Amino acid sequence: MNWSLIISILISCLQGGESAFDEECPTLADGDNMSQTQLLDRLTHGCRYDRLERPITYTETGTRLPVDVYMRAYIYFMQNLEAHDLQFKIYALLQMRYLDPRLNFRSVSPKRRQPILGEQQLRDSLWMPHIFLANERDSSILGTTEKDILTSISPDGTVIVSNRIKATLYCWLNLKKFPFDEQDCSTVLESWMYNTSELVLHWEQKRPITYDPALHLTEFLLQRSWSNETVINADLSDLRHGAFAGNYSSLSFTVHLTRVVGFYLMDYFFPSMLIVAISWVSFWLQADQAPPRITLGTSTMLTFITLASAQGKTLPKVSYIKVSEVWFLGCTIFIFGSMVEFAFVNTIWRRKQNVPLKKLNSKHILKSTLSPHLLRRRSHARSRSFSGMARQLDTSSLGGAGFNNYLTVNLPITTITEGQVMGQRREGFTSQKRMGSGQAMSASSQKIDISFVESAFTVPPSGQPAAALSETTPQMYNNNRSEGSGNGAEEMDFTGWTTLTPQEIAMWIDSRARLVFPVAFLVFNLFFWTFVYCI
Numbered sequence: 001m002n003w004s005l006i007i008s009i010l011i012s013c014l015q016g017g018e019s020a021f022d023e024e025c026p027t028l029a030d031g032d033n034m035s036q037t038q039l040l041d042r043l044t045h046g047c048r049y050d051r052l053e054r055p056i057t058y059t060e061t062g063t064r065l066p067v068d069v070y071m072r073a074y075i076y077f078m079q080n081l082e083a084h085d086l087q088f089k090i091y092a093l094l095q096m097r098y099l100d101p102r103l104n105f106r107s108v109s110p111k112r113r114q115p116i117l118g119e120q121q122l123r124d125s126l127w128m129p130h131i132f133l134a135n136e137r138d139s140s141i142l143g144t145t146e147k148d149i150l151t152s153i154s155p156d157g158t159v160i161v162s163n164r165i166k167a168t169l170y171c172w173l174n175l176k177k178f179p180f181d182e183q184d185c186s187t188v189l190e191s192w193m194y195n196t197s198e199l200v201l202h203w204e205q206k207r208p209i210t211y212d213p214a215l216h217l218t219e220f221l222l223q224r225s226w227s228n229e230t231v232i233n234a235d236l237s238d239l240r241h242g243a244f245a246g247n248y249s250s251l252s253f254t255v256h257l258t259r260v261v262g263f264y265l266m267d268y269f270f271p272s273m274l275i276v277a278i279s280w281v282s283f284w285l286q287a288d289q290a291p292p293r294i295t296l297g298t299s300t301m302l303t304f305i306t307l308a309s310a311q312g313k314t315l316p317k318v319s320y321i322k323v324s325e326v327w328f329l330g331c332t333i334f335i336f337g338s339m340v341e342f343a344f345v346n347t348i349w350r351r352k353q354n355v356p357l358k359k360l361n362s363k364h365i366l367k368s369t370l371s372p373h374l375l376r377r378r379s380h381a382r383s384r385s386f387s388g389m390a391r392q393l394d395t396s397s398l399g400g401a402g403f404n405n406y407l408t409v410n411l412p413i414t415t416i417t418e419g420q421v422m423g424q425r426r427e428g429f430t431s432q433k434r435m436g437s438g439q440a441m442s443a444s445s446q447k448i449d450i451s452f453v454e455s456a457f458t459v460p461p462s463g464q465p466a467a468a469l470s471e472t473t474p475q476m477y478n479n480n481r482s483e484g485s486g487n488g489a490e491e492m493d494f495t496g497w498t499t500l501t502p503q504e505i506a507m508w509i510d511s512r513a514r515l516v517f518p519v520a521f522l523v524f525n526l527f528f529w530t531f532v533y534c535i
Contacts, residue, residue, distance in 0.1 A: 018444045036116055043103055044125045051127045066197060070097045071251055075211045081171060083315050087137055088171050090184055093350035095162045098334045116155045122151040123161055129199055134188040139167040143280050177265040177324045180532045186254040190232060197245035203227050210251045227253040245480040268311050272331050275304045279338040283514045287349040287506040297339035304331060312366040323532060330524050345509050351502040358497055369505055418514030
C-alpha cells in the first residue's frame with residue numbers, strides 16, 4: 001500500500017475544503033482595504049447575517065432584551081381636514097433608529113469612521129422593524145423608491161432609515177361647535193409583527209416632532225402638538241395585529257387645530273343676518289298689500305334655505321345638533337315669524353266690525369283683537385232683548401183689539417243691532433270729547449224712547465184709554481230689560497270706552513313688530529355668541 005499517495009490525497013482534500021469554506025463565508029480581514037460595497041456584502045453575507053431575524057442582545061444575566069426603536073417625524077405639509085370624509089393628509093419624513101450589533105464594522109475596519117450610506121437596495125438587505133400607521137386610509141412613499149429612502153449604517157452598528165411618505169389618515173371630528181370647533185387629529189404608529197417582549201418603540205428625546213417653518217393651513221391654525229407612547233393590547237377577537245395576541249408598542253403625535261371662522265362669517269353668518277333683516281321690511285308695508293309682502297317673505301325664506309343647504313353639503317350627517325344648525329333654526333323662525341305676522345294683520349285688516357277698547361294700551365288691544373267674539377255675543381244678547389220687548393208690545397196691545405171702533409195701524413218692528421248700539425255710543429263719547437261738558441248731549445237723548453214710539457203710533461184696544469197704554473209701555477220696557485239681564489244678557493256700558501278700526505289695529509301691530517323682532521333677534525344673537533365663545 002502506497003501510504004504517501006493516500007496522505008497527499010487527504011492533504012489536497014483538506015485544502016480544497018478550506019477554500020470552499022472561504023468561498024461560502026468570506027473573511028472580514030483587512031476591511032480597511034475593501035470598498036464600501038465589498039464590506040457590506042461581507043457583513044450581510046448569509047453565513048453571518050439573517051435579515052429575517054431581529055437583532056438579539058442579552059443582559060449580563062443572560063436575559064434576552066427587546067429591540068429599542070427610536071422614531072422622529074418631520075412634517076412638510078398638512079392638507080386641510082376633509083370634514084365630509086373625516087380625514088386629513090400629511091406629507092412627512094419618518095425616521096427610525098435602532099442598534100444592530102451584527103453590522104458593527106468598527107473592529108474590522110478601524111480606519112472607516114464615516115457611516116455607510118445607501119438607498120432602497122441597502123435597506124432591502126437589512127432587517128427592518130415592521131411599523132405601520134394604525135389610522136391610515138392610504139399611504140405611499142413620495143417620489144421614486146430609490147430617491148426617497150435613505151439608509152445609514154454607523155461603525156457601531158446603528159441603523160438609521162428615513163422615508164418620505166404621503167398618508168391619508170382618519171380623524172374623528174367633533175362638529176358640535178362647527179364652525180367654531182377645535183379638532184385634535186392624531187397620527188398613530190404601531191409595531192405590526194413584534195410585541196413588547198421583542199420590540200419597543202420610543203420617541204427621540206430631543207424634538208421628536210418638528211414642522212416645516214413654511215407650513216400653513218388655509219382653514220385651520222396649528223395651535224400646538226404633543227407626542228405619546230403607549231401599549232396596545234390585542235386579543236384573538238381583535239385582528240388589528242393579525243391573529244397574534246399580546247401587547248404591542250405604539251407611538252402617536254397629535255395636532256390641535258382651531259378652525260378659522262372668517263370664511264363662514266363672511267359667507268354664511270353675515271348674509272343670513274341681512275336676509276333676516278330684509279324680512280322685516282314687510283312691517284313697513286300696509287297690511288292689505290298682500291302680493292309684495294308674500295313675495296318678500298317667501299323669497300327671503302327660500303334664499304336663506306339655499307344658503308344654509310350649500311354650507312351644510314360639506315359636512316357629514318351626524319346624529320347630534322351642531323351650532324350652525326342652531327343658527328339656521330333661529331333665523332328660520334324669525335323669517336317664518338314675519339310671514340305669520342303678515343297673515344295675522346291681514347286677517348284683522350279685512351274685518352268689518354270696529355273694536356271697542358276700555359283702555360288704549362297693548363294689553364287691551366291684543367285682548368280685544370284676539371277674542372272679539374265675547375263682546376259680540378254680549379251685544380247680540382242685548383239686541384235680542386230689544387226685539388223681544390217690541391214683539392211683546394205688539395201682541396199685548398194689538399192682539400185683542402176690536403177692529404169695528406178703532407183704526408188699526410201696523411208699524412214695522414225695528415231690531416236694534418250691534419252696529420247701531422256701537423255707533424250711538426261712539427257718537428256720544430266722541431261728541432262729549434269735542435264739545436265739552438257744557439255742550440254734551442244728555443245720556444237720555446242718545447237712547448231710543450220705545451215708550452214714545454209706541455204711545456204715539458199704536459191705537460189703544462177697546463175699553464182702554466190711550467193714556468193707560470202710554471203709562472204701561474215704559475214699565476214693560478223696564479221689565480223686559482230686567483228679564484233680559486236675568487237670562488244672562490248683560491248690558492254693556494260703553495261710557496269711557498274708545499274704538500279702533502281694524503285697519504288701525506293692524507297698523508298698530510305692524511308698528512310694534514318693527515321693534516319687537518329686531519330686539520328679539522339681538523337677544524338671540526347675545527345668547528348665541530355667548531355660548532360660542534364663552535362656553
